[in-house]
Amino acid sequence: MNSSARRSLVAAGLLAPAALLFALLFVWPQFRLLGLSFGNPAPFGLASYERFLGDSYYLGVLANSLALGACVTVVCLVLGFPLAFLLARAETRWAGLLLLLTTFPLWVSAVVRSFAWMVLFYRGGTISRLLQGSGLVPPDFQLLGTFSGVVIALAQVLLPIMILTLYAVIRGIDRDLEHAAMSLGAAPVVALWLVTIRLARGGIMAGSLLVFSLSVSAFATPSMVGGARAHFMAVTIYEQTLELLDWPFAAAISAILLAISLAVALTYGRLLGEGREEAR
Amino acid sequence: MISLGHSFGWFLRLVAVIAFVYLLGPLFVIVAASLSDTGYLVFPPQGLSLRWYQAALADARYLNGFFVSVRLAVTVAAASLVIGTAAAVALTRFHFPGRAFVEAFFLSPLVLPGLVLAVALTLFFASTPLVPPGMTRLVVSHLIVGVPLVLRVMLPVLKRVDRSVEEAARNLGASPLKAFFLVTLPALKPGLFAAAALAFIFSFDEVEMALFVGSAREAPLTVVLYGAAQMAFDPTVAAVSALLILIALILMVAQQLYAQR
Numbered sequence: 001m002n003s004s005a006r007r008s009l010v011a012a013g014l015l016a017p018a019a020l021l022f023a024l025l026f027v028w029p030q031f032r033l034l035g036l037s038f039g040n041p042a043p044f045g046l047a048s049y050e051r052f053l054g055d056s057y058y059l060g061v062l063a064n065s066l067a068l069g070a071c072v073t074v075v076c077l078v079l080g081f082p083l084a085f086l087l088a089r090a091e092t093r094w095a096g097l098l099l100l101l102t103t104f105p106l107w108v109s110a111v112v113r114s115f116a117w118m119v120l121f122y123r124g125g126t127i128s129r130l131l132q133g134s135g136l137v138p139p140d141f142q143l144l145g146t147f148s149g150v151v152i153a154l155a156q157v158l159l160p161i162m163i164l165t166l167y168a169v170i171r172g173i174d175r176d177l178e179h180a181a182m183s184l185g186a187a188p189v190v191a192l193w194l195v196t197i198r199l200a201r202g203g204i205m206a207g208s209l210l211v212f213s214l215s216v217s218a219f220a221t222p223s224m225v226g227g228a229r230a231h232f233m234a235v236t237i238y239e240q241t242l243e244l245l246d247w248p249f250a251a252a253i254s255a256i257l258l259a260i261s262l263a264v265a266l267t268y269g270r271l272l273g274e275g276r277e278e279a280r
Numbered sequence: 281m282i283s284l285g286h287s288f289g290w291f292l293r294l295v296a297v298i299a300f301v302y303l304l305g306p307l308f309v310i311v312a313a314s315l316s317d318t319g320y321l322v323f324p325p326q327g328l329s330l331r332w333y334q335a336a337l338a339d340a341r342y343l344n345g346f347f348v349s350v351r352l353a354v355t356v357a358a359a360s361l362v363i364g365t366a367a368a369v370a371l372t373r374f375h376f377p378g379r380a381f382v383e384a385f386f387l388s389p390l391v392l393p394g395l396v397l398a399v400a401l402t403l404f405f406a407s408t409p410l411v412p413p414g415m416t417r418l419v420v421s422h423l424i425v426g427v428p429l430v431l432r433v434m435l436p437v438l439k440r441v442d443r444s445v446e447e448a449a450r451n452l453g454a455s456p457l458k459a460f461f462l463v464t465l466p467a468l469k470p471g472l473f474a475a476a477a478l479a480f481i482f483s484f485d486e487v488e489m490a491l492f493v494g495s496a497r498e499a500p501l502t503v504v505l506y507g508a509a510q511m512a513f514d515p516t517v518a519a520v521s522a523l524l525i526l527i528a529l530i531l532m533v534a535q536q537l538y539a540q541r
Contacts, residue, residue: 007374014370017363018386018427024410026389026424029400036403079299082292098300100536105303107528109485111502112521115509116306119313119321122513126309126323159303188288217393219488224509234395234488241399242492251403254396265391269384 030258037251048252058236062256065233068150068222069215073208075155076162080207084166085196089175099167106160114224117153118144121225145227153225158214162207169203170196205271213264217257233257307525314518321513332519341508342520345501349484352415352500356422356483357476363423364430364479365472369460371431372438383435390428397424398492405493417493418500422486426479433478437471470539477535481528 317327
């Protein structure tokens, strides 16, 4: 056997376990899922999709999830950019520790973090009581089970991911450019706007798309903080499967969610590709 | 710190502090509330006691869930590391047509919703006797995300490792296998550790797939917690949450110490 044939054999052997695993447990199940979603009535029918797209309740669920994605993305950007910027530009030895603490929540399960928000949001919880005390809301108000509550909790769960993305991008921007803009007379706000945010816009888009995609398909936080009647995509899939046992319909909703995630991921990949082109 | 101008610099700093409190505050609240002496969850805590920790440790569901989670996460981390690193070596040390596509394909589960993967796997498991219920199903399900996580860490690490040292070993007469184990592998150690830690923590924290493919007898801790949190505002749940935060803290510190060695 010549050496090039042996090399390809070695490469195939190294890839085989992963390829087998993915073929059996990733590709095949996804195909079955798609098959089931298009199989009502059997052997081929679009009834599951028609039911979703023809029912204002389910369209409302889709709109709710997209709105959740938009709100969470905005909150993460507004809170994440200043923190990522200061961490990336900090020159103290505390910066490393602060960055580590910022990413610490990623080590804690979303179930634990969502439970913490449930404790803060229920009728007698700290945040709900503060709001009741302010007189802005009725006395028995609770944030638990509200859309705003889910936005606040989910944005906290996903904020570290946004900060990490932005931090990496801002670190890559030469800070001398900011100095140059300011020494030429630009106000700090203007320098940040003209230089940093513009140069970081690829990273800002990438981080936003990532957070948006994760929010639209999030399950644990919307289901725990949103309560029993949380009208979001992933929660609806959960209800249709484990509670109502309507698997063909759940498969169709899953396929729609999958399509949204794939579309976002492809845009994200293209953006990263463009970023690399620009850097060259 | 560069001078950002007074008012604007302070504005940025204010927002950053708010973001910081927002990130870590809830974790602090849950730890504090778990120490309360009251029979309900309250913050700030009233009185100080460890009785909810006693209650948590005496509850077989949590203890069982913890051991299931640890067994699951260790298995997933080890298997992901072997399968993922092998694939990463193939993708960086060998050239074959469609390599970029194969790489993107293996990384793709990271961008897909976990719940959709869970639904697809549940349908698949129901149709085949190939994968026995219980731990095996949990492990193979988590591998679908664990392997891409290892790949994402190991691909850049392998690309960065100096190939010339590997070639020097070959020139000195080492077989490719020997060169890999004696030269390349030691250089990969920090990367391997980071990859394993990532796969472990993913599996330990994951709830969506576990909720679908786990059995009632072998339910990981996150699934037990998810169920218990919906039942009642039990301080025991806060105690278990606080213990999980402590474990995460220990893991993060250990990872940092190892990385800085």
